Amino acid sequence: MTVLTGARERWVRTGGVELCVAELGDPSQPTVLLVHGYPDSKEVWSQVAARLADHFHVVLYDVRGHGRSTAPQPLRGGFTLEKLTDDFLAVADAVSPDRPVHLVGHDWGSVQSWEFVTVKRTEGRIASFTSMSGPSLDHFGHWIQKRMKRPTPRRMGQLLGQGAKSWYVYLLHTPALPEMAWRGPLGKTWPRILRRMERVPSDNYPTSSLPSDAAHGAWLYRDNVRSRLRRPRTDAYAHAPVQLITPLADVFLSEQLYDELELWAPQLTRRTLPAKHWVPRTRPDQLASWVAAFVRSVEGGRQEPRATGRYADRFGGQLVLITGAGSGIGRATAYAFAEAGARVVAVDRDGEAAARTAEMSRLIGAPDAWAETVDVSDEQAMEKLAEKVATEYGVVDVLVNNAGIGLSGSFLDTTSDDWRTVLDVNLWGVIHGCRLFGRQMADRGQGGHIVNTASAAAYQPSRALPAYSTTKAAVLMLSECLRAELADDRIGVTAICPGFVNTNITSTARFTGVDAEEEARRQKRSARLYGMRNYPPEKVAEAILRGIVNNEAVVPVTPEARGAHLLSRFAPGVLRRIARVKPPV
Amino acid sequence: MATALTSERSAELRGFRRVQRLAYECAETVAAQLQPGVTERETARMQREWLRERGVRDWFHLPFAWFGDRTAFVGFRIPLQFFPTDRRLEPGMPFILDMAPVYEGFTADIGYSGSLGVNQVQHKLMDDLQAHRELILREVRERRSLREIYEDVDRLMVRQGYANRHRAYPFGVIAHKVDRVRERRWSPRLFGFGTQSLKGLAADALHGHREGWSPLWSPYRFSDHPPRPGLWAVEPHLGFRGTGAKFEEILVVTDSRDTEESAFWLDDDLPHVRRWAEEK
Incomplete structure (x- = not known):
């Protein structure tokens, strides 16, 4: 069952997995590639994708181990950012071989997209990147180190604040427990929790694959978080224009994470909206309009922004x-x-x-x-x-x-x-x-x-x-x-x-x-x-x-x-x- | 006798017209030379030197230059802020040049607005100044009180959606009288204003105080009188969110009964007037 009506599906085989890719809209238009987060599948974008499909060639795919894409064997070591980058390149080459794509990522989709947009081998394949609720692990690592090295009271406050917001990351590092919870009671109650806590609309999402998505996705954290935070890359500069959309009421990520993002992504366009974490489901209109405007401005040669007001x-x-x-x-x-x-x-x-x-x-x-x-x-x-x-x-x-x-x-x-x-x-x-x-x-x-x-x-x-x-x-x-x-x-x-x-x-x-x-x-x-x-x-x-x-x-x-x-x-x-x-x- | 008077007056007007043209020529020349990175001080000096080379020895006031949001006098609290600063000109920035040279004993006081490259907001402001030029002349010919005219200009600005920025000038004046100045070998200045001209203004103020008029055209009660014959340097200044535009030129007011003759702009061949004519 899919909530992406009118999508054309295809399968892309890469590095031992098969990725389920869905396409909407006119393929001659600029390609907008939407990458979902954790614990989600590509259907999290269904509202946004439908709105963008009128003007763009919209592509979504299930990240390996999620939705209808297959999982790597063995799971451990199968979710590293390098492998996720391989996946992205395979999908981009399949759906838009000649033109760079416009990336849009939410949550872990944004975390991995930051990797895509900051590594050398994707240069020329990405036209722009819109990030929401997912920092680069490398930037995050530097952010922590900076605050540890010179701990002023404010910096300590920021560190502790984000440390408390990341409670689930620690839990996901425990062996077997998260899998059991997701395949058991948590998987069943998750939609209700989301509706209550995040006030997402009640439609036919999450899809039935949620328990296995969430169980596999735990490896996203285990394979990457510790290694990257301990030794963040020092060359993680974005090679495409970046638009950062920050939901101000996000319970997992604090605003201050992006304080010095301009150092890594020059010409950053910042957007904020008063919403919680799952913005693709709660604010599809606003996201679609910002993504569309950003893509158009990049395609049109990116003039200087005329709006310079404080807000x-x-x-x-x-x-x-x-x-x-x-x-x-x-x-x-x-x-x-x-x-x-x-x-x-x-x-x-x-x-x-x-x-x-x-x-x-x-x-x-x-x-x-x-x-x-x-x-x-x-x-x-x-x-x-x-x-x-x-x-x-x-x-x-x-x-x-x-x-x-x-x-x-x-x-x-x-x-x-x-x-x-x-x-x-x-x-x-x-x-x-x-x-x-x-x-x-x-x-x-x-x-x-x-x-x-x-x-x-x-x-x-x-x-x-x-x-x-x-x-x-x-x-x-x-x-x-x-x-x-x-x-x-x-x-x-x-x-x-x-x-x-x-x-x-x-x-x-x-x-x-x-x-x-x-x-x-x-x-x-x-x-x-x-x-x-x-x-x-x-x-x-x-x-x-x-x-x-x-x-x-x-x-x-x-x-x-x-x-x-x-x-x-x-x-x-x-x-x-x-x-x-x-x-x- | 009458003809002698007329010819004397027209010779006088020719003198004023000559110096006003010279000043506008200076403004246009300097404006054409402005480059990104030039400062207000350098621009003021360029004006001063250009005029000095052409025989200007005395000033009503030294040249001013305002860049960026200083064209709208944003954050101006004390008069010293009018003086040129080290603010640098950037592409798209609006600027205003304002100078008042004395040449052969005749005074001019002009304002020239422009921008480095295209600035649509200032373009619009300049377009909308035309209505003010027409309004002022019309109401002066109707012999309305200066205070009333001031308020009408204010209302027009509000309707256009602009802020009145001549309010920031000393005494909030939209205009002031200018006159002939005796040429002296030594012409000291006080806060950028020529002492000879200040003396003239003070003498006018004293006379006016006795007779119930003022050489300053302000929103206050002392301007509640019909236009006084003489030469008025009129300078409506519009501001809109950090962009300002003005023109300044001399309005001749006479005691003639003929409407056309009772008040007229000294010269209609000026950059801003030509601009409006071209756009039509």
Whole structure:
């Protein structure tokens, strides 16, 4: 049984074993060779392979002793990296004799691919290498030695941390025990453990060969780990461009392992994603898009990366939708994402302003940017937008519900129409966004993030902004509740509370209970006050990106917003006093 | 009498035009010579020497050169940071040359933006400066208050998605008056500014203070008056995420009742204006 639908299979005979090789896609396209890890078989890639097959010639094979490939006899000494390199060369020669292949490895597939990409005899056979969750044993050896030789507290911490994460490696070195466990109870419960611990989707994987895969694969460790860590090669330099994808919540490998990887792999492209170890199963969309982009850039002569933003490793190629992106914080956020290499959908009711944001975004690093003219308070328009975005651009990875309007004036002067307007935009706009795009994210099941722009007014009461503050308090609580609900789907929710930021919200805000002339005067006056405060929206945008990367729940931004946030917890009475002060507008 | 006045004025304008052209010629020549690795200091010196060889003895201010994100004044807190540094030019980097030579008693103050190779962001910024040049002239002819014009320029920048970077200049000025300067054999400078020119500016400031106007065109209350006849060096400066672009040239304001005559750009044959015409 296979979960690789439409795959063409063939057998490659090499060094006493027969390897089962599957191919998908058009063989005239660049070849992408996927190498699986431990304890897996090539079917671990089925979701990724299906997505890549539209554009590339995708090749997968069962590593010797795994899946339907045969095992070497005897097992001991049959899994050395040298023999695995022979296997790789045999497969590459069979499926792509004339052109170098693009390697992609996960876990042990990545460990062995590092060997392939750093030894002399494969030069010219590898066009690029995408590594995930599997360091080179040689680099790892040097990493340990460096920390042993000069043990600073930080280095000792890193060493002990990784040492604890490698517990299973020690167990796999015991004789016979791992085999018995895998062929016995562990093999049976493994799928359930994976679903519970790693939250992989429940489909027909692992395949029935799991017990023997895992039993044979123990020799991968026994044949290589000790010898390589003790005497790491000193010439393990990559001879092809490398893309490193690091899952940040990996329980087996710490991030610091790759700290100095640039020494071994110049021109390294780094990617990070908030996920656990089995990313080929939990994040196939993201992996396929990064692999495809990397392969294309290498095939196209590898231009300098345009996205130079601080979080380019995290947001590169992701789809980000921002409402209220025609000005202020929304626009600055769009630019910050564009600099990080994200694809941007700029939504605003002012179509011209949204188009401008999209245009500038493309200039500063967004591979693609689109403008959509939508009023967030219009439910039908939002539904249409969600549909259009899903069909034309894909499922949104990050949603920023930022659109909002200002309303100032005493409660008794605020008409029900005023209330309706501000609620429609500030609260209903957020609800529509979360409901429609949150549903798409949850259905895809590959994580995501929602950011809602609340306000410091969400916890700072004031006599000047009763309606506005009410809507923002609602947004804050909505975000907190949503965060609890969507945590199971690995979707983060963040509420941003900026404070006084110099944007044009002041000049468009409504002031109740005064005539038009007085309203204009107050708008001007408050705009001037905010201008004097002069806190730039760019800093809020930075806080938004940081909040997503750290998955923070509530992010107060300006010093006054942070101060008020503290007071709201420890001295709310002070805030109530401040609330009674008449603002100077 | 009237004709004598007119001819005297046009002779004066010719003098200003001559020095402005000379300065722009200097900017274009130096810009064409810039190579990767050249520093801001070296670039400023190139400008200074080029102009000195052609007879410039005094300065409104010494030449400036800004490279990379210094074109947008990123992280500028004190005025000393305007002075040229050892920052080196790299391919694709934007740069701005800004100089204010005095030649035969006439002052110019110009700004020239460019990049080493292609820089699409700066290209876009330069395109968008055209609207500012038109806006400023239109509103000056309407005799709007300088402070209001300043705010309108600000609004246009925000709509375009840019940051106002002339705000970083001393007093946040978008323009300042320039005038004729008496030629002296000895022309000392104070923080890069010619003392003769500073003296003129101070005299204007004193007069203006008594009469309710200012030689500095700023966002503040002291600029809340209609444009004052004279020559204004106008320098809108756009910034966008670490890239800046500006032009600077002289706007002539007169007390004529004729709209066209009441305000006009001293010279329309300048690099940035030619560029906009070519792109159309």
